[in-house]
Amino acid sequence: MTGLGKNVRNIDKAVRDAVADTNAGTEADAGPRCVGEGLDARLVVDRGRFRLDVSLTAAPGDVVALLGPNGAGKTTALRALAGLVPLTGGHLRLDGAELDRTPPESRPVGVVFQDYLLFPHLTALDNVAFGPRCHGTGKAEARARAAEWLRRMDLAEHADAKPRRLSGGQAQRVALARALATHPRLLLLDEPLAALDARTRLDVRAQLRRHLADFEAVAVLVTHDPLDAMVLADRLVVIEDGHVVQEGTPAYIARHPRTDYIAHLVGLNLYKGEAEGHTVRLDSGPEITTTEDLTGSVFVTFPPAAVTLYRDRPTGASARNLWPCEVAGLETHGDQIRVALTGEFPLTADLTTVAAAELGLHTGASIWAAVKATQTHAYPA
Amino acid sequence: MTPLDKPAAAADTLTGGPRRPRRRTALAGRRSPVPVPLLLPALVGLAFLLVPLIALLVRTPWHSLPDQLTSPEVWQALRLSLLCATAATAVSLVIGVPLAWLLARVEFPGRGLVRALVTLPLVLPPVVGGVALLMALGRNGVVGQWLDAWFGITLPFTTAGVVVAEAFVAMPFLVISVEGTLRAADPRYEEAATTLGASRFTAFRRVTLPLIAPGVAAGAVLAWARALGEFGATITFAGNFPGRTQTMPLSVYLALQSDPEAAIALSLVLLTVSIAVLAGLRDRWMTAS
Numbered sequence: 144m145t146g147l148g149k150n151v152r153n154i155d156k157a158v159r160d161a162v163a164d165t166n167a168g169t170e171a172d173a174g175p176r177c178v179g180e181g182l183d184a185r186l187v188v189d190r191g192r193f194r195l196d197v198s199l200t201a202a203p204g205d206v207v208a209l210l211g212p213n214g215a216g217k218t219t220a221l222r223a224l225a226g227l228v229p230l231t232g233g234h235l236r237l238d239g240a241e242l243d244r245t246p247p248e249s250r251p252v253g254v255v256f257q258d259y260l261l262f263p264h265l266t267a268l269d270n271v272a273f274g275p276r277c278h279g280t281g282k283a284e285a286r287a288r289a290a291e292w293l294r295r296m297d298l299a300e301h302a303d304a305k306p307r308r309l310s311g312g313q314a315q316r317v318a319l320a321r322a323l324a325t326h327p328r329l330l331l332l333d334e335p336l337a338a339l340d341a342r343t344r345l346d347v348r349a350q351l352r353r354h355l356a357d358f359e360a361v362a363v364l365v366t367h368d369p370l371d372a373m374v375l376a377d378r379l380v381v382i383e384d385g386h387v388v389q390e391g392t393p394a395y396i397a398r399h400p401r402t403d404y405i406a407h408l409v410g411l412n413l414y415k416g417e418a419e420g421h422t423v424r425l426d427s428g429p430e431i432t433t434t435e436d437l438t439g440s441v442f443v444t445f446p447p448a449a450v451t452l453y454r455d456r457p458t459g460a461s462a463r464n465l466w467p468c469e470v471a472g473l474e475t476h477g478d479q480i481r482v483a484l485t486g487e488f489p490l491t492a493d494l495t496t497v498a499a500a501e502l503g504l505h506t507g508a509s510i511w512a513a514v515k516a517t518q519t520h521a522y523p524a
Numbered sequence: 525m526t527p528l529d530k531p532a533a534a535a536d537t538l539t540g541g542p543r544r545p546r547r548r549t550a551l552a553g554r555r556s557p558v559p560v561p562l563l564l565p566a567l568v569g570l571a572f573l574l575v576p577l578i579a580l581l582v583r584t585p586w587h588s589l590p591d592q593l594t595s596p597e598v599w600q601a602l603r604l605s606l607l608c609a610t611a612a613t614a615v616s617l618v619i620g621v622p623l624a625w626l627l628a629r630v631e632f633p634g635r636g637l638v639r640a641l642v643t644l645p646l647v648l649p650p651v652v653g654g655v656a657l658l659m660a661l662g663r664n665g666v667v668g669q670w671l672d673a674w675f676g677i678t679l680p681f682t683t684a685g686v687v688v689a690e691a692f693v694a695m696p697f698l699v700i701s702v703e704g705t706l707r708a709a710d711p712r713y714e715e716a717a718t719t720l721g722a723s724r725f726t727a728f729r730r731v732t733l734p735l736i737a738p739g740v741a742a743g744a745v746l747a748w749a750r751a752l753g754e755f756g757a758t759i760t761f762a763g764n765f766p767g768r769t770q771t772m773p774l775s776v777y778l779a780l781q782s783d784p785e786a787a788i789a790l791s792l793v794l795l796t797v798s799i800a801v802l803a804g805l806r807d808r809w810m811t812a813s
């Protein structure tokens with residue numbers, strides 16, 4: 144998808160500029176937010192060639208997911224929030240208190256690490272009691288509190304187990320209990336479900352969602368899995384190459400992707416072009432007819448399932464969005480076949496195995512692709 | 525692995541590469557015999573190392589051994605040796621573990637040089653170490669003169685001097701061992717501890733130290749064994765006074781001239797200790813090969 148990739152880079156830049164503008168706006172009138180509750184941060188971390196510059200705001204009770212491809216800087220952002228990586232610029236305020244220069248042990252922040260990092264020499268109970276002990280609570284009191292946390296996580300019977308005896312899901316809950324036992328005002332979760340197998344993942348995701356819903360302060364989680372992000376978070380912040388490319392509710396982002404990465408995650412074909420009424424002229428030349436009536440720079444999306452393929456040019460009347468294509472690749476996608484097509488612009492199409500067989504699809508085959516205008520969705524860029 | 529890769533992997537096993545097969549397979553038996561130019565020196569080398577130890581056992585006066593080992597002189601030397609080696613190990617632990625932590629966890633300019641200097645006593649002739657200690661801590665030494673003038677402390681030719689000499693020679697073993705373990709340990713556990721409110725010292729004490737305990741124990745045993753056998757630095761810095769600074773190795777050396785049987789008996793005790801140390805550390809070293 145080289146054509147789209149090129150477009151997307153331009154889009155990225157546009158979005159980045161737009162986001163930067165928005166940030167400048169919020170910083171200018173950030174007065175009430177400084178003293179307010181919740182998280183207000185601009186995290187700038189310079190690491191040689193890589194630069195992270197991400198702004199995050201969240202109110203108590205919010206669950207924010209940082210979503211992005213590997214190497215986008217999600218984990219660096221999380222470590223900067225925890226104080227494990229020093230900021231080279233920006234600011235970090237939590238409930239009105241400046242935390243930029245506060246060492247990690249003095250921040251009211253709890254972290255659930257990707258592989259949990261439960262202390263292997265301590266029992267589950269002592270792992271959870273570790274935080275309260277460090278905050279000056281007496282041994283008996285700390286253990287009592289830890290026992291209460293484990294009970295809340297349905298782990299009472301595993302209190303005396305060492306971490307290596309716990310299953311992945313149990314270890315995850317102990318790690319969560321350990322992070323919550325210090326009553327953090329900011330809870331950070333790094334790929335909280337990545338270390339689990341698919342079956343456990345489903346249960347743990349549901350439990351985690353419940354615990355996060357009960358959590359009264361700000362929670363920030365990092366994930367590269369869009370499903371985790373959409374199930375667990377109220378708001379998504381999509382990071383690519385150290386910058387925020389889009390943020391919003393999961394539903395909004397799924398419907399209005401602005402970059403190739405997000406479009407791919409939510410399974411949509413995404414194009415950018417100039418709209419004139421119902422016609423969108425793509426930067427690469429071809430036109431797409433939409434139902435929306437827009438003017439100016441827009442994005443157009445349509446799902447792969449909306450694409451119909453024909454071996455010969457169809458003679459029907461409704462084929463306004465009809466393009467000659469060439470099959471670039473085929474792969475199974477669930478119980479469907481996903482076809483990658485090239486031509487005037489790259490697109491993907493989903494069709495049933497039977498349909499694929501009837502069309503005699505193979506790499507290099509010439510084909511016609513059609514999309515109904517009603518199945519496209521256009522929105523201003 | 526695709527079916528195509530399998531024959532290649534099998535060929536690797538046959539030729540012994542690219543990875544050495546961990547376990548001897550039936551195929552290994554078909555290899556040509558070990559070449560004589562290698563086998564002969566190897567056997568000589570093995571004999572060279574083992575024959576002296578066997579000779580020691582052969583010539584041990586087994587009938588008089590109980591008397592030898594219970595004689596007051598032997599007891600005195602043995603007790604002093606155990607005491608001083610243990611004290612030297614304790615000193616090494618108190619100052620060596622933090623030094624190892626510093627070398628493993630804190631970036632500072634010249635760290636490589638410092639690490640090299642720490643390991644210097646490993647290769648330094650112990651006698652030179654003894655002389656150096658005299659220059660530093662002797663009554664007129666660079667530091668020793670102040671110890672004497674301000675606190676009235678003199679270390680040379682005292683039992684404390686034995687501990688100092690043994691610690692000087694033995695501590696690098698502990699530092700190297702602990703530093704290696706620290707480098708292998710995941711520093712993110714310390715990070716996890718700090719996010720829970722632990723200071724760096726608390727994180728070290730409650731998380732890192734328990735995690736590296738096996739490495740510390742191995743290093744301590746190694747240092748203890750080295751301290752127990754220490755001769756050159758001890759005799760140079762602390763002298764050879766029975767009951768005060770005359771440890772087992774010193775008394776073995778002296779006894780050899782007057783009472784060889786006693787020397788053999790004492791040597792047997794040290795050999796037993798060495799074998800015990802080796803047995804105790806076998807999981808750490810023997811399985812590595």
